[in-house]
Amino acid sequence: MRKELVFLLEERSAKVMLETLLPRMLDERIEFRLIAFEGKQDLEKRMTTRIKGYLNECARFIVMRDQDSDPNCAALKSRLLAKCQASGKGAVSLVRIACRELETFYLADLMAVENALGVKGLGIKQNIAKFRSPDYLVSPSHELKVLSKYKYEKISGSREIGHYLDIENGRSDSFRNLIQGIKRFEAELLLL
Numbered sequence: 001m002r003k004e005l006v007f008l009l010e011e012r013s014a015k016v017m018l019e020t021l022l023p024r025m026l027d028e029r030i031e032f033r034l035i036a037f038e039g040k041q042d043l044e045k046r047m048t049t050r051i052k053g054y055l056n057e058c059a060r061f062i063v064m065r066d067q068d069s070d071p072n073c074a075a076l077k078s079r080l081l082a083k084c085q086a087s088g089k090g091a092v093s094l095v096r097i098a099c100r101e102l103e104t105f106y107l108a109d110l111m112a113v114e115n116a117l118g119v120k121g122l123g124i125k126q127n128i129a130k131f132r133s134p135d136y137l138v139s140p141s142h143e144l145k146v147l148s149k150y151k152y153e154k155i156s157g158s159r160e161i162g163h164y165l166d167i168e169n170g171r172s173d174s175f176r177n178l179i180q181g182i183k184r185f186e187a188e189l190l191l192l
Contacts, residue, residue, distance in 0.1 A: 020162030
């Protein structure tokens, strides 16, 4: 059986970011599959069936969704975990919530944004208070568009930024939790 990480994602921008990030961090013996849904409602409606029907017994599942305006991150995560449990594969599933939006990950690594989009001087802005802990920003996507002088586009920008994201970056708790979850499942799969 293939040693495989299966990501169930809210949207295509997360998929293209992971397409460029994961090859830089995963052991070559670990395969990955990225399943992008058509938004959070589609993800929540179909994820249980997709996980349940997945035939690879060595697969590990990571569900990734933006918090957006959901007021209670813990309740959202619990609801998604319950859907994983309902699939019968809860023990090999993780849920990771991007605090507010995926763009939070990028704002936590402005040097990656600078390198990816060619906007000089962004890296030095990392010490501005709101970019030291960007998980608390209300609209990270808007902040990123303004900061990048409107060079950031959701799909192409995510793809390019994924090439440069520092996996050791801890400024975003939600990014750090995602990376830790990926590494944990990678280690489990390597022991199989």
